Amino acid sequence: MPSQEKILHINGLKTYFPVRKGLLRTVAAHVKAVDGVDLEIYRGETLGLVGESGCGKTTLGKSIIQLVGAVGGQILYHEGEQTFDLLNLSPEEFKHIRQKIQIVFQDPHSSLNPAFTVFGSLQDPLKLYGVKTKAERRKIIGDLLEAVNMRREQMDNYPHEFSGGQRQRIGIARALCVNPEIVICDEAVSALDVSIQAQVLQLLQEIKEARGLTYIFITHDLSVVEYISDRVAVMYLGKIVELAESEALYRTPRHPYTQALLSAIPIADLDRKSDRIVLEGDVPNPVSPPSGCAFHPRCPKFKSLSEPEKQRCMGESPQLSDATQLTQPHLVSCHYPN
Amino acid sequence: MSADQKVLSVKDLKTYIYVNNRCNKALDGVSFDVYRGKTLCVVGESGCGKSITASSITQLLPKLSRIESGEIVYHSERGNIRIDQLERNGPEMRALRGAEISMIFQDPMTALNPVYRIGSQISEGLQYHSKNTLAQLKQTSIDLLRQMGIPLAEQRVDDYPHQFSGGMRQRAMIAMAMSCKPKILIADEPTTALDVTIQAQIFELIDELKQRHNTAVILITHDMGVVAELADHVAVMYMGNIVEQGTVDDVLRHPAHPYTEALLKSIPILGKGKQQQITPIQGSTPDPYQRPKGCQFEPRCPYATERCQTFPDSQSISATHDALCWHSEKVLSHA
8 A cells, every 4th residue: 555655756857858950950949858747656656657649758757767867856766764866866876776766668579688588688787786696696587587477497588489478577577676666667568468468467566565666657548547556647748737546537537638538548338438528639749839738729628718718728837736625635737627 | 230231241261371381370260241331340469360351351461371262252332242352463453442442551650651742642542543633633632631630731731741740640541541432441450559539539530431421441459448439340359260249239248258258357447446357368379370279269268178179160149149169158147
């Protein structure tokens, strides 16, 4: 069960990518992939991060683990009494923190080195974190493979000998081998077939309970997120537009975007036909997002607003704030939530 | 349903693919019918043969593959045409492909030619199949794009594919497929590469076109949610066989094949929350070159018995519902 203890505190995080133009490759503009995200993550919870492609969910995950550099904000990692700002670490601290936060990548076919056996891929982090003898490393990796429902002997096989589901298990074992506290699952089950997807989801749940992990679960599949997450954050164009307990978010979505997103998902249940809200147009270009609330050009609610209200949506960017004042916070970034 | 509503019947189709001196029985006895104005959803996991079914119908199979036996009959207005007997790129097949049977491919990023303008790609089929002047062709492309809901169609018709977003490219693909008002539209995972909000737009569009032109749609997908929303009929495929087929109600409410049942239990359903139980299917799909002897699902099947060592006959559950399983009654009563 999630505790009230904060493990990660993200404060106004910004990750921009420069767009270079012309002969001199001067920076012409920035893609604001993550544009001011505030997020708290509690020890032992699963936080689902959802949104359409290009909304910045993967960049946020990669910024947390420092695979891409952020340009502003803070990421505070709490460990006992100590607090580290992940954006200002000394090299020793960085090595320490890397061990605590690990990532499972989306594509099990490209995230393993084809020239290395499983043992070869998994032993490097162990070496780095002080497991000196080969026999010890073999034992640890064997145990891990058994933990992800594979056979110990399979550590001497190469990635091409495994199926997609098995490769993803190896990816999970690799993330676990240095005993992390937080595991970021970036579309970890999206590339898998449905029957295999269920196996991996169940495995992730079991491992989480056995090891007391905290997950940040990034995906575009809202049914999977609902199944696995305690809290869910919905992103749109680099910002979090809604953040709430999973149940509250799915039962009573308050942001018009979340509503449209939920209604757009085909449900595998004949008794429940959703009233689909079909959004017009595409996600705007993140180089030049719309003024004010970035969702207003597609917002179904915007059309029914009065003129001064429209002006507010177009001019003023809404802040993520608690809309319900209930016991469990339900944060939404909309001037006129439902 | 009367027989004259049928536009396509596939009977006991076997398509084999030859790679490295080995033979993959990609389709091993597939039979189904497609009706005018109805949607048939073909579901299954990767490698089950759903795309090969589509390319068998359009004769767009890879080079080293062959329709070994069985028949594909297209019930056209001019009489029945045996597609499987036509030469792959012969004049009869080319007259059908694009004009009466057309296809939407999975990935709009790679299916469009990057060096031709959108408009000329849309009108290419029309130019081949009808006698129109260039001005008429351009006008038709503009009209089609407008029907697909692309703003400023007059200008966008001269754009190149890279200037279109993913959703717009898929619309252009649909415009291309619909340009000759086909009788059968085959959509091979048309929205897998797209986001859910865009997916909803595309499905709305396909449904509207189906109703307006009474087109038969074969929709290939792996998403049970899509099936529940769009299908009239469902065919579930596993390892080159249709293991179960029937109307949506038949298949989703009363699954009669253990694979369908297991598949439905293994997916999280939106709105059921964290409490829902999902049960994964054990094991993984077998290697197509080392297939199980009898029923293909037997090694993973909870109902398997001695009898499953022989390949099952198709069991008729009702007039519209068939399953390829010895134990279909047990599965039915279980669910």
